[in-house]
Amino acid sequence: MPGEETSDPYRVWLSEVMLQQTTVAAVTPRFERFLARWPTVEALAAAADEDVLSEWAGLGYYARARNLIACAREVAGRGGFPDTEEELRKLPGIGGYTAAAIAAIAFGRRAVVIDTNVERVVARLHGIDVPIAEAKDRIRELADALTPQVGAGDFAQAMMDLGATICRPRAPECTKCPLSPDCKAFASGEPERFPAPKRKLVRPTKHGIAQWIERDGCIWLIRRPAKGMLGGMAALPGPEWTADTANEGPALARVTHVFTHFRLELDIVAASEPEREGWWQALSQISDAGLPTLYRRAIDAVLESRTKLAA
Ligand code: SF4
Incomplete structure (x- = not known):
């Protein structure tokens, strides 16, 4: 899980896939159960589809579970996870964020890891006052500029933790934040105003x-x-x-x-x-x-x- 000291790419990959659009509280027990049942990517690759889908039940977004199976089989077939962002992105269900997280956290590569927490921290730090969806490229450039050459994995986890625990969507605890001297949102006196809320989606x-x-x-x-x-x-x-x-x-x-x-x-x-x-x-x-x-x-x-x- 994020914040945990591990360099096992299987654990990093599994936790990141589970955490896409599902909360840490909901994922933690399920993650442990998954690992107890399939402790390695080879074990998961050998599992029956139905067993994996049943174990996934209730976590939602079932395309993720199907990609999880496909990815585990491809990784087991090639003898392990590739160690670059570019190669990781070619695997089923691994998008830009997950590839960067595995490359940085499991393999120590310099990669720019941006999840929703990091987006919020960067947007506030730089006083971006439009919805995040409209500032993705700008936020990526700014996050890239902040990412160190060495220790990108630790940096990424620190930023994600900061966003999850201190720079929260509501009531950020700016007085505890190491970024406050440089933070434009803090300087404005209304940090919660940044970034602007997303525009309402009308679902058919x-x-x-x-x-x-x-x-x-x-x-x-x-x-x-x-x-x-x-x-x-x-x-x-x-x-x-x-x-x-x-x-x-x-x-x-x-x-x-x-x-x-x-x-x-x-x-x-x-x-x-x-x-x-x-x-x-x-x-x-x-x-x-x-x-x-x-x-x-x-x-x-x-x-x-x-x-x-x-x-
Ligand atoms: S100072 Fe406040 S708004 Fe700025 S990054 Fe820290 S917690 Fe977020």
């Missing part, structure tokens, strides 16, 4: 139907196609989600789930016969099914509405 709404097929305390689950949203994950069966109008028939429950690019309204409707390949999952063991959060919520919503009706 999609609609979906999930079928509830129940028999003898079990429900019918399917595995979603490998490609696309929640690819390869366990799910309730149902047609593709669309932007068309919502289901108007009776539903057992409805859940609303927010993805990065759209909002989904999913109606869970009763059906009698399975139409696709799948399996019967005991409702009493539903937590073993490796369901992503959307379908866990859908199943919980049906069970809750049933309990209310019975009360």
Whole structure:
């Protein structure tokens, strides 16, 4: 995890991939479980896809899990992680940030590591008052100028820690910050104003139907196609989600789930016969099914509405 003294590229890579869009608090126990189950990249490469996807369940952004498997297999096949940013970037699921973090932290290379915390610190230090998305190139240039030739990994971790613990989005603790003498945001007296908040994103709404097929305390689950949203994950069966109008028939429950690019309204409707390949999952063991959060919520919503009706 960030801040931990390690140069094992597998651990650095795994923690950085897990931390993309998921909080440290949520990731820490999952990271430890992953490492206990697959202590090396070779072990992960040899794991069954379904086992890895189930272990990932609940962390969201399942494309990351699929890339994780592909990347582990490529790395194991070539005998280890490459040690340059350029080569690391060619691996599945490794973008600019992760490549720089592995190169700097695991291999001691000079690389400019920029996560959202570092972006905020640099923006405040230089008094950038537009949304970060509109100042990415400028922030990269400024971060590059700050990065030392030697010890770039330690520097990167220090900047990320500073952003996470002191230069927080709300109520930064400027009096504890070693950068305060040079910080334009601090000098302004209103450090929180920097950078400007991001412009509001309007998410379109999609609609979906999930079928509830129940028999003898079990429900019918399917595995979603490998490609696309929640690819390869366990799910309730149902047609593709669309932007068309919502289901108007009776539903057992409805859940609303927010993805990065759209909002989904999913109606869970009763059906009698399975139409696709799948399996019967005991409702009493539903937590073993490796369901992503959307379908866990859908199943919980049906069970809750049933309990209310019975009360
Ligand atoms: S002085 Fe305040 S605003 Fe500036 S970098 Fe430090 S914590 Fe952030």
